[in-house]
Amino acid sequence: MHHSWISGIGSAHPKGIVTNEELAKKIAQHGAETNDQWIRERTGICERRISSLKEDERNSSLGLRASLEAMEMANIQPQDIDLILYATCSPDTLVPSTACWLQKKLGALQAGALDLNAACSGFVYGLHLADQMIKTGAHKTILVIGGEVLSPYLNWGDRTSSILFGDGAGAAVVQRTHSDQSSRLFSTHVGSDGNLWDLFYIPAGGSNQEVTPEVYERQEHKMKMKGREIFKVACNTLATYAKKAIESNEFSVEDVDWIVPHQANLRIIENVAKKLNVPMDKVIVNVDRFGNTSAATVPTAFAEAVKTGKIKRGDLVLFDVFGAGLTYGSALLRW
Numbered sequence: 001m002h003h004s005w006i007s008g009i010g011s012a013h014p015k016g017i018v019t020n021e022e023l024a025k026k027i028a029q030h031g032a033e034t035n036d037q038w039i040r041e042r043t044g045i046c047e048r049r050i051s052s053l054k055e056d057e058r059n060s061s062l063g064l065r066a067s068l069e070a071m072e073m074a075n076i077q078p079q080d081i082d083l084i085l086y087a088t089c090s091p092d093t094l095v096p097s098t099a100c101w102l103q104k105k106l107g108a109l110q111a112g113a114l115d116l117n118a119a120c121s122g123f124v125y126g127l128h129l130a131d132q133m134i135k136t137g138a139h140k141t142i143l144v145i146g147g148e149v150l151s152p153y154l155n156w157g158d159r160t161s162s163i164l165f166g167d168g169a170g171a172a173v174v175q176r177t178h179s180d181q182s183s184r185l186f187s188t189h190v191g192s193d194g195n196l197w198d199l200f201y202i203p204a205g206g207s208n209q210e211v212t213p214e215v216y217e218r219q220e221h222k223m224k225m226k227g228r229e230i231f232k233v234a235c236n237t238l239a240t241y242a243k244k245a246i247e248s249n250e251f252s253v254e255d256v257d258w259i260v261p262h263q264a265n266l267r268i269i270e271n272v273a274k275k276l277n278v279p280m281d282k283v284i285v286n287v288d289r290f291g292n293t294s295a296a297t298v299p300t301a302f303a304e305a306v307k308t309g310k311i312k313r314g315d316l317v318l319f320d321v322f323g324a325g326l327t328y329g330s331a332l333l334r335w
């Protein structure tokens with residue numbers, strides 16, 4: 001059986017920075033009230049990047065920049081890619097897939113291309129699929145992207161959800177390992193509970209409800225969230241899936257060099273670190289500068305930590321995620 005490894009990683013964000021103060025003004029224009037202090041204290045977020053929605057900041061365009069960076073690190077060409085898995089819940093278009101838009105922009109015409117939607121857990125779900133496909137020998141070089149432009153789905157009049165999110169994309173080249181290398185993906189675990197669908201959803205725009213003028217008026221084509229309920233489930237499942245990853249590979253928590261958790265709220269991250277008894281200096285955080293970029297949080301935070309030299313080849317790294325669905329997952333790898 002083959003094993004897989006991440007041979008390259010990259011990230012991209014829109015240029016436009018929106019600070020909490022600027023966001024508070026926008027939210028006020030939509031009839032709600034918030035402020036920098038509340039957002040910082042309750043979420044740890046100071047600013048986020050919001051797409052201009054112009055061609056160079058569409059989801060697949062951010063995915064392109066992230067992919068080119070990952071491919072350069074992996075030293076591969078577009079024709080080497082045999083599959084593109086694009087994890088997103090905010091596609092460029094419903095049809096064709098964002099993966100196909102990216103394939104066109106990359107010129108990776110030998111590759112199969114598809115989107116997968118596991119919301120914020122999508123990147124780990126993508127790694128899960130890529131790892132299995134490499135293990136079976138079906139594919140050799142897979143591009144896994146977690147990318148989102150969720151800003152058009154935010155209801156700026158809802159101060160509990162619109163303060164949390166930002167746009168961005170991260171990409172990883174997943175390949176078959178060479179026989180003697182230590183860098184490899186040890187395991188991936190995924191799970192979900194569809195009974196918890198109403199904690200975070202977009203009511204209209206699918207077969208449940210088409211977008212009519214009345215639906216538009218009620219903003220039901222925008223995100224709805226029960227933040228407090230998600231908070232509790234997230235803390236528990238993140239701890240459970242971190243333990244699953246570590247124990248199933250017979251490592252101990254102390255063996256893990258870095259945890260890269262889903263970046264939804266600094267308080268959730270700190271709560272999970274405490275539950276796992278891991279000091280915060282082993283936890284990668286970028287939610288302060290980018291907010292929750294959904295499927296993009298883990299690959300962008302990981303790429304940034306690799307680029308700045310914090311995470312080094314040979315380090316044991318844990319990815320730990322949750323998202324709408326609800327969905328959950330973790331991955332353990334030797335970088």
Ligand SMILES: CC(C)(COP(=O)(O)OP(=O)(O)OC[C@H]1O[C@@H](n2cnc3c(N)ncnc32)[C@H](O)[C@@H]1OP(=O)(O)O)[C@@H](O)C(=O)NCCC(=O)NCCS
Nearest residue numbers: 034035038042120159160163227228230231264265323324
């Ligand atoms: C949304 C979230 C930040 C709210 O933080 P919280 O500490 O749970 O805050 P609460 O919902 O208990 O609200 C506390 C108070 O602040 C108010 N409030 C909510 N949002 C506010 C805002 N942006 N600005 C100012 N006040 C706000 C509430 O109305 C409430 O007021 P009250 O006490 O008078 O009723 C937090 O629950 C969270 O991050 N949850 C997880 C969400 C998530 O991860 N979603 C993505 C899933 S992938």
